[in-house]
Amino acid sequence: MGAPLQVDILTIFPRMLDSLLGESMLKRAIRNGVVRVRMINLRDYADDPHQTTDDRPYGGGPGMVMKPEPIFRAVAAVRGENTRVILMTPQGRPFRQAVTRELASAAHLVLICGHYEGVDERVRQALATDEISIGDYVLTNGVLAAAVVLDAVVRLLPGALGDETSAADESFSADLLEYPQYTRPPELQGLKVPEVLLSGNHAEIARWRREQSLARTRARRPDLLA
Numbered sequence: 001m002g003a004p005l006q007v008d009i010l011t012i013f014p015r016m017l018d019s020l021l022g023e024s025m026l027k028r029a030i031r032n033g034v035v036r037v038r039m040i041n042l043r044d045y046a047d048d049p050h051q052t053t054d055d056r057p058y059g060g061g062p063g064m065v066m067k068p069e070p071i072f073r074a075v076a077a078v079r080g081e082n083t084r085v086i087l088m089t090p091q092g093r094p095f096r097q098a099v100t101r102e103l104a105s106a107a108h109l110v111l112i113c114g115h116y117e118g119v120d121e122r123v124r125q126a127l128a129t130d131e132i133s134i135g136d137y138v139l140t141n142g143v144l145a146a147a148v149v150l151d152a153v154v155r156l157l158p159g160a161l162g163d164e165t166s167a168a169d170e171s172f173s174a175d176l177l178e179y180p181q182y183t184r185p186p187e188l189q190g191l192k193v194p195e196v197l198l199s200g201n202h203a204e205i206a207r208w209r210r211e212q213s214l215a216r217t218r219a220r221r222p223d224l225l226a
Contacts, residue, residue, distance in 0.1 A: 002158075003107070004033050004034055004035050004036050005034070005035045005036070005104070005106065005107065005108075005109070005153070005154070005157060006035075006036050006038075006107065006108040006109070007035060007036070007037045007038070007108075007109045007110075007111065007150060007153075007154075008037075008038045008040050008078045008108075008109070008110045008111070009037065009038070009039050009040065009111045009113060009143065009146050009150070010040045010042055010071065010074050010075070010110065010111065010112045010113060011039065011040070011041070011042060011113040011115075011141070011142070011143045011146070012041065012042050012043055012053050012115060013113075013115075013141060013143055014039035014040065014041040015039070016141075016143045017039065017143060017146075017147055017150075020147055020151075021037055025151070025154065025155060025160060025161065026150070026151065026154060028160070029154050029157065029159070029160040032159055032160075033159075034154065034157050034158070034159045034160045035154050035157060035160070037150070038078075040074055040077075040078065042066075042070045042071060042074055043070070044074075045069075045070040045071075045073040045074045045077070046067075046069075046070045047069065047070075052067065053066060053067055053070050054066050054067060054115070054116055055067050057117060061117070062117070063116050063117035064116040064117060065116065065117050065118060065119065065120055066114055066115060066116065066118065066119040066120060066123075067120060068119070068120035068122045068123050071112060071119065071120075071123050071127065072123070072126070072127065075110060075112070075127050078110060079110065080107075080108050082106070082107045082108055083107075083108040083109075083110055083129075084103070084106050084108065084109050084110070084129050084130055085110045085112065085127050085128050085129045085130070086103075086109060086110065086111050086112065086128065086129070086130040086131070086132055086149070087112045087114070087119070087123065087124055087127075087128040087130070087131045087132070088111060088112060088113055088114060088132060088133075088134075088142035088145040088146050088149070089114060089118065089119075089124075089131050089132070089133060089142070090133050090136070090137070090138055091131060091133065092130070092131030092132040092133040093130075093131065093132060093133065094133055094135075095132050095133060095134045095135075095148070095149060095152075097152075097175075099132065100149075100152045100153055100156060101156060103149070103153045104153050104154075104156040104157055109153070111142075111146040111149060111150070112127070112128070112142070113141060113142030113143045113145070113146050114141070114142045115140075115141040115142065132145075132149065133145075134148045134149070174213075175224050175225075176213040176214065176216075176217045176224065177213060177216045177217045177220060177221060177224070178213065178216075179208075179209040179210075179212040179213045179216070180212055180216075182194070182197055186198065194208070196208045
């Protein structure tokens with residue numbers, strides 16, 4: 001196992017992911033040195049006694065906009081030679097499994113989390129090397145989106161999962177939806193596990209799973225096949 005992936009999350013809500021980082025796969029990955037996660041409080045990089053990180057938008061309009069200066073200072077404090085600075089924004093490129101694999105090969109990720117009406121445009125112009133959206137909807141703040149990116153990326157890192165083959169068989173790993181999964185009991189309320197999965201014939205099981213993945217993808221996400 002190589003050097004751990006360093007992930008810095010820039011936000012005004014640094015405690016928001018405490019429970020996520022202290023449970024399940026992420027907790028294990030951090031404990032085992034697979035990834036290092038720092039929650040960076042943008043208020044620490046404000047230059048006024050009130051630690052102001054937002055202001056009214058020029059030109060008028062509702063809400064507040066994240067000020068650029070604290071973000072510029074925070075990025076400068078953590079940025080290294082191989083850092084990818086990612087702005088979490090609904091206007092970014094869609095977050096797909098291919099993007100997850102791309103980010104999992106990085107050495108250092110900085111995730112900038114916007115809040116309120118977003119961030120000053122100069123952050124995008126001067127700092128961001130990537131802009132990512134996790135979907136066509138708007139969240140209260142970017143920490144929720146950053147959590148999705150963090151979880152999806154870390155599970156691809158060697159040593160993050162108990163079974164290293166798990167990530168290879170999941171939905172989107174081969175641009176297909178995952179095949180149906182079953183466990184005990186073999187029958188429940190008249191619903192039976194397919195006989196092929198009980199046969200012990202691994203070649204037939206692999207063929208069935210491939211067919212099921214294709215059929216499910218064709219029915220639910222034909223865009224993946226296109």
